[in-house]
Amino acid sequence: MSGKGFTTQCVHSDGNVNQPAHGAAHEPISASVLFNYESAQDLVDVFQGKKVGHVYSRSSSGSVSALQNILNEMEQGVGAVCFATGMAAISSTLLALFRQGDHLIVSRYLFGNTRSFFNTLIRIGIDITLVDITDASNVADALKPNTLGVFTETLANPVTQVADMKGLSSFCREHDLLFMVDSTMTPRTMFNANDFGVSLLFSSLTKYVGGHGNALGGVVVDCGNMNWAKFPHILPLYQGDDEKQWGLTQIKKLGLRDFGATLSPHAAHMFSVGLETLSMRMERNCKNAAKLAEFLDSHSAVKKVYYPGLSNHPQHGRAAEYFSDFGALLSFDLVEGVSEIEVLDKMKLALCATHLGDNRTLALPVASTIFFENSDEERAAMGITDSMIRVSVGIEDTDDLISDFKQSLDSFVK
Structure with missing residues (x-):
């Protein structure tokens, strides 16, 4: 629905992006844990990523994939992965991508639970430097030879500091760093991540996307702005033909599959419905x-x-x-x-x-x-x-x- 207004796109996104069967306006809730294949080779091909499909709902299901398609279309990214909560999206993604000895530059104004998680990363050997991200020069001063990424929120909770997004974007691009942004406080109605070269965009769907306090969920969207060939920790197993998918593939395998923080099909449906009124509510x-x-x-x-x-x-x-x-x-x-x-x-x-x-x-x-x-x-x-x-x-x-x-x-x- 290119060229249509944002609200129009949201209202019709499930039907247009996913095209549910029988003319349904929403993708049906798929509650099955397992998926049967008449041909064992088809199951093998899906397992190995040679064919699109589902093998076990901890890793993927029709309901969650439908929501991911909508969220990715909304952000104009190269793919999205949903999780059981916003914190699960952050923690599973970072644990899938970083390892002992890495260094990350992080906003000192983070939401309490997110900051607590970065303290956990410190305990397992990842170096974290907390800086005032309202001025990108503070981030530049914190750069080390082992720095691999910058993590910030667009709008801080609770004191509402606004990150120097332009300066941070330029800095990350110059040094080939992963630019990770939590935009929970500024959903897509307010903020366009691709205008600022964001690499990975996080959001707690529990908040404005859902809006009704009745479902938990989170998402990470790869905005397509990271050259994954320059990121040192993508395992050879996940370096497929499409380089833009390398990061998401590792996040899906080492983050979602291995840690198991899976979004429920019912919650995915609730978020798809909530998106329809996001603009008006915001x-x-x-x-x-x-x-x-x-x-x-x-x-x-x-x-x-x-x-x-x-x-x-x-x-x-x-x-x-x-x-x-x-x-x-x-x-x-x-x-x-x-x-x-x-x-x-x-x-x-x-x-x-x-x-x-x-x-x-x-x-x-x-x-x-x-x-x-x-x-x-x-x-x-x-x-x-x-x-x-x-x-x-x-x-x-x-x-x-x-x-x-x-x-x-x-x-x-x-």
């Missing part, structure tokens, strides 16, 4: 976030608001250049003497929950929950304060949403 999410950020920025109980749509955000101009909107995630610090726990307890509409990208507005105390395992020094380096509240803004009526925050915050104003 438009409402972002509109509400902008209005709420403006309100919070003017409230006397609030010390500071972190939202790239505000003109006082350090990377406001960059966010306006990179993204089609400013996102639906914001955080704010409270003035001294106001308890983040008490503010949240007075909320009547916003849910106190650890999740993002939902139709409902969600809020939580940052330092004492999702970054509780980090030290005071680590949180300070990430810009996280003890009084910070993170908000994932939903699609409620704007006036109702602002009214809820107002009634809570107003109770602390003398």
Whole structure:
């Protein structure tokens, strides 16, 4: 459907990309674990990658393949691999590609669980340097002879720092490094990874793609911008005729197959359906976030608001250049003497929950929950304060949403 608008493509993607049988609008849910072949040679050929097919649903199934086709088409990549969660996509991919003695340059502003995983990589002998990725010169300063890749988020959670995507892309291209980007906070409606030469694009499908808080999943898309012949760890077994598929093949075999973090067929179907309304939901999410950020920025109980749509955000101009909107995630610090726990307890509409990208507005105390395992020094380096509240803004009526925050915050104003 080249030439059509993004929403039109999403609404019709399953039917057009996958062309389900019998005129179905969606690929049917395939719950079979095994796949029978009348010819043993056909099974052998599928196992060896000589024919397209499924041999065991831990590695692939019709439902998951259909979703991968849609996501890859959406990002205009060379292929996609889905996993049971967003963290599974990151961890399985990196463990499939890197080994002891390698060096990675990583954003210091990562989501707590992702940062925890990089600490695990350190424990198994992979060297990690955490840097401020809002300036690509910091990444250049961290370069070592054994550096193989850079990993960042487009928009950081929870303090909303915006990565220097142009500078990072240029640096990775110059040094033949794998440019790995988590775009969960900026889905395809907001951000086009191919405009920035991204090698591997990660996303937690659980968040905005799903949108309803009812399915877990993650994906990695190979955007086609990496010369895999220059990457030292692709095993000869996975160096097929199509060089652009080398990375994905190893990720599928050593990551998805061997670690077994398989996306369920039912979850794949839920994400295919969720994609149909992604544009409309994101438009409402972002509109509400902008209005709420403006309100919070003017409230006397609030010390500071972190939202790239505000003109006082350090990377406001960059966010306006990179993204089609400013996102639906914001955080704010409270003035001294106001308890983040008490503010949240007075909320009547916003849910106190650890999740993002939902139709409902969600809020939580940052330092004492999702970054509780980090030290005071680590949180300070990430810009996280003890009084910070993170908000994932939903699609409620704007006036109702602002009214809820107002009634809570107003109770602390003398």
